[in-house]
Amino acid sequence: SQQGEEDPQALSIQEGENATMNCSYKTSINNLQWYRQNSGRGLVHLILIRSNEREKHSGRLRVTLDTSKKSSSLLITASRAADTASYFCATTRSNTGKLIFGQGTTLQVKP
């Protein structure tokens, strides 16, 4: 399979709560990225973390990367209804430059 795995597949929370999504991958990577996709739309790049980084912040987003476990997490703090979307992790293969996507997490934030 091309893809890594993400969990949970679906997450429903109340506005103001934090949302955590996890991603696992299989091969060695150069970097890992998180994207958001609103229904039927294109992708929005959220954050990139390089293989030699362990944590990165961007606004309400916090990403961690554990290369020994081949896993990453995305934390969205103080969620808003507008955060409702699908979230995908994607890894860049070191040797090919290909970007391979995880299966995604569908997040619903209830107002």
Place this chain on the structure above:
Amino acid sequence: GAVVSQHPSRVICKSGTSVKIECRSLDFQATTMFWYRQFPKQSLMLMATSNEGSKATYEQGVEKDKFLINHASLTLSTLTVTSAHPEDSSFYICSARDLVAGNTGELFFGEGSRLTVL
């Protein structure tokens, strides 16, 4: 950020016809572009890597004669779905990487093209 434009955003065609989708990098040059397909409620699956001036490389299970890719310039790649059938109905998304960013720089995505085959 850099802009990637896809056209058309939506297309409906009859079974058996061919459909061409264009992917353009508007403010940067891209030697490599990637084509993805996304079925409803699923993730993006990489179909092929489009290389400027050479043949595309296809992922396992993707028919190269079915999905023709041409990367004629540093700013344009086209995907032609030949003899389209209803099962080809999907959301097709292209992405491009600025050539100066090397093999692992950020990819920029088009807005996608929704193909419906009747």
